[in-house]
Amino acid sequence: MELRHLATFTAVAEEGSFTRAAERLRVVQSAVSAAVRNLERELGVPLFERTTHRVQLTDAGRLLLPEARRTLAAAAGAREVVDQLRGGLRGTVRLGMMQAQRASTVSVARLLAAFRAEHPGVDVELRVGASAAHAADLRSGRLDLAYLALPAGSAAGLTLVPLEAETMPLVCPPEHPLADRTDVELVELADETFVDTPPDWGNRIATDRAFAAAEVRRTVRYEVGDLGSVLDFVQYRLAVAIMPAARISTDSDLRLVPIRQHAPVFRTSIAAPTDRRLGAPARALLATAQRQRTPETPPTP
Template structure:
């Protein structure tokens, strides 16, 4: 079984097209098709249902895809070890970052600039997206590491290393009926109109679970894919929101009110797959992230967390 055949199989599965897979692998379509046919012949199975317009995995193909990814990952780890023995760290690391909100106390551009200076032969590919999507891509082998804001219960088959945590608070316009309060309970917010992030974002998952734990239903009228825009919706009186304090500009005309019970925490972690070893390059970047987060947290004089990191 050749690794290039596995690579072709995985790429066709991800692209849903032999043509797009060829473009991604810098191969002609016929070469990709031949690689997949050779793999099917060797395994004695059909991996794809092919029609004029659609290429879909068979049930067998879906079962074998995860194993193919694990096999390629193991091969990459072996290459990384050999590279280290020859005096240099090389390879590609696929890093997931959260959409539109950087993790507290860590600057990803500064982190990557320092990492590139020390390891110039390691390429870091950034994938921007939601925490739930990153979790899925980590499990399926499309990412090596990812920043996520998931509770542990939503992080099946992943290892979470805590980076930072904040207790989320109610954000409301300065003229809102609750703006003058020191604290509120979630049941007092049942009739409010909320702005929040999409359902697969880690922050939204945590807030939804807090309301479920409190036995309170709420209405999310505005789904916004940008934390700063959520603050603007609050500022202009269109909605209230539950947000990490760090995303609210002190100059904004927005009040932050403490939530007394069931207050969700915005806990940022770096997630890795629990069922496979990291490549040397990915492991080295993980160590750099841990070191950088600890240093920036120490410089900020803020604690790792308040509240539950799970």
């Protein structure tokens, strides 16, 4: 049984597609199909159920997947030992980055610059996406590490290393009736029209959970895919928003009103899967991220 066949099988299982597996492995799709067929022939069982629209693991494939991952991890560990003896860490880390990642103390660019100086032989592949999507990719094995903005209750199967926590205020135009208030409660926002990001973004998840905890329903009339557009909708008086203050320019005329109870908290963490051992390159990148964390960052509840 060849390692490359197991690696190809694992890629197809994690991507759910022969095409995406070929893109991930940087080979032609026919090579992926041939490797899977050879493995199925060797084992004497089909590993995937193939249709025109989807690829699913068979019972045999589901049993093989964790064993294939363990075998590949052991082989990677052996390579890491040899690489270190040769004088340097080598490999690739697949890192998820949030679509609107610009926090006051968390910088992906600063992390990668420091990591490259320490480990020039390691490549970091960045994948940009929403927090919930990154969480799913960590669990399935498509990512090694990821920046997330999720509460612990939405991060089952993941280990979160908190990096920053920011209580989010209400953002409204200066002439809004609540603009000059010293604070506001969520129940007072029940009749407001909101603009927000999609439901799988971290700031949206935190805000939805806060309203649910306060037993208050709100109306999100506009959903947009970046925080800059959220601010535009508020700027043009179409809606109000709740979002991290660090994403708002200091020269903006928008008003930020603190929320008194059940205030949503935007928590930035770097996450790793709990059910498998990270390779040496990913462990090294995680260690660099932990050294850069803010000392006073509170633990994730």
